[in-house]
Amino acid sequence: MAMVLAVAACSDPTQDDTSGSGDDGASSGSEDTVLNAYLYQPPAAVFSPMAPASGPDQVVMNLIFDSLLGVDPDYDLYPRLAADLPEISEDGLTITYKIKEGLTWSDGEPFTSQDVLFTYNLMTNPDTGSPGASKFADVQGAAEVAAGTAETVSGFSAPDDTTFVMTLTKPNIGIVALTGNTMIVPEHILADIPAADMDTTEFFTQSPNVGLGPYIFQEYKTDQHVHLVKNPSFREGEVEIDEIYLRPVTSDVATAQLGTGEMDLVQISPADLETVEAMDGIEVGSGPGAGYIRTSVNEKKPYLQDVRLRQAMLYAVDRQQLIDEALGGHAQPVNTSFMNDALPDDLETYDYDPDRARELLAEMNWDPNQVIELSWIPGQRDRDTAATILESQLNEVGIKLQLKQVQPGELTDLMNNQSYDMTLYGGGNYATDPWAVYPINSCATWFPNGGNLSYWCNEEFDQLMLEANATVDEAARYDLYQQAARIENAEVPMIYLYNPDTIWAYTDDIKGFVPNGDFTNPFWNVQEWSLEG
Incomplete structure (x- = not known):
């Protein structure tokens, strides 16, 4: 669920620019490719799947984290970290995921089903303040965790490194769509942090720089940009675009910057469609909204x-x-x-x-x-x-x-x-x-x-x-x-x-972009993009 609410105060976690790039997005490496993209609101700067839903933060998390399943532009589920869609038992009570083998976190540590188990237990733990806990209410043992009589959910299990199982108290057909897109976080980074401190830990509020997504978080400069660099360990292999700057500006400014070449990808207002279509070197695509x-x-x-x-x-x-x-x-x-x-x-x-x-x-x-x-x-x-x-x-x-x-x-x-x-x-x-x-x-x-x-x-x-x-x-x-x-x-x-309808305008130098009606996830296939010119 991605309701578009910014629900935490903005902060400036990095006062010094240590990225090697200037504020204009020009990389210090002359051969690096840099994409400047519109971010429709400043992020709340709590990049955590346990935080209340925040659209702009979700955009960032979709780039730095990954999930068992994703949703394509047709709003169909497809496997991401999972090897395939999950197997559901005939009685509807057991949901089994097989996970792709050989995946690693961006810091080189192996990714296993234990990370999934760790993340899903965090999502259900009331001490984390996660509003997503209700999605797991039908999992065995979730009620005991909610009541404080158990520390982990008995219905979550990881019988081996590539298998994750949810056992339910009753059939719940929708739980796959509702929970399969949960962003997985690294157990080896967060295991020693108390659940009650997850909403304030520096990893989520300042430096979520270990993930499974196509990009690695570098910095957030308040009201200026979120800077990300490509993850060389991403599951799909080499990511072609080296750096992304997400820039929180108004839609009017974003559209104007598209025309001047300062912005490469913008979600535009339909009122600006005629103006944008007249711009040289700009493509327009749209996708139907799901919300x-x-x-x-x-x-x-x-x-x-x-x-x-x-x-x-x-x-x-x-x-x-x-x-x-x-x-x-x-x-x-x-x-x-x-x-x-x-x-x-x-x-x-x-x-x-x-x-x-x-x-x-x-x-x-x-x-x-x-x-x-x-x-x-x-x-x-x-x-x-x-x-x-x-x-x-x-x-x-x-x-x-x-x-x-x-x-x-x-x-x-x-x-x-x-x-x-x-x-x-x-x-x-x-x-x-x-x-x-x-x-x-x-x-x-x-x-x-x-x-x-x-x-x-x-x-x-x-x-x-x-x-x-x-x-x-x-x-x-x-x-x-x-x-x-x-x-x-x-x-x-x-x-x-x-x-x-979600309308995207982008420079024709971007190759591989597929418009998505979900405006919180324009980068759903960013690993397939390239930036020419």
Whole structure:
């Protein structure tokens, strides 16, 4: 799960530039190839799979770490560190991974299934603060670890150096998609660090420079760049591009720098598409998104608990206008978190109807003087436009929305204190497996125990999701998911906005780039890239 929230304060772990490269990305080695890429927000600088999901940090982690499985641009699972997709027993209770042989960490130490065992136990340990622990709830022994009566999960095992096994208490079809992309961390580096200190250890906050990914972390200079150099021990062999600089700038600046040659790869706003297509030497590609942009609605606040308020918000917002203005039509309205075969065709579409919004507000005796605050991290044109349109159109029907731009650290505080009213964010992958919707909606996954930032709870929804995930028959499973989608659609736990196409613009000197709709993982096949010219 990759919800796009920056959830920790930025820091400057490296004051001195020891990379051998200048701030402009020009390498000291004249023959080195250097790629400058857009990073849509400054990272929170906690590069840890145990940290709450943060989109820009995820971009970095996808380059320096690796996982058993990955997701390709078609949102299909494929093996990365695993030799193949896992074997699932007939009763659905045992999931067995075989790991590629002969792999090493970037420091030369051998990688084995013990590293996987170590990482997965960290993910479930409550002392690490990992919100991903709920994904493993159906593994034998996970409940005991959560309760503090056991130190490790009995259902995780590594019978030999190339085998990792998860044993479940009940069938869980979606657990492979939900957990197979967990970034693996090095046991030989972290074994002596107490679990409670994992969120502050220097390895994750300053120098995560031992990994299995195609690149090795060098430094993060706050609000300037993340610098990475190629990993000569990467599993696929030689990585061709020597260095990457990820540069956190606004989308407008990134697009301008693409035109001047200062940037090589940029996720562009659809509003800039015509301008970019006119640039010499620039290619454009896109991929369909697997997540969506939305606002959470904090139902712990009494004035936000009535479903009619949330329904009124949806009716009050002209989402097609938002899509046309902010994204040039390159997006689709969303009315539920479910996608593909789990998406019913009889959902309420909440078409723009401000009169219906006013009727609902009148029914609930809404107080027009009640202020609702919407917090978001600025810098992406479509989200900035979305916030402005929400403010205008909700105020028009009598909902007094106030906008609050925040930095990552401020949003962290709001989340930890549960003091926000609404937050604007995006991301997620709900196209690979519908079970991914459970962590953002269930009663058991309220933040910080999971990704449910609205604190919505519907026991019937949870039961349908659990039943679906334990059902082996595919047709029956998807019927249950569609029933759950109807409940979510009716109760509106969040204000659905749009599913954007992800549009990439890049210099034609980059060879091998394959556009990915997941904007947190443009580098999914970076080992196949080269940079010419």
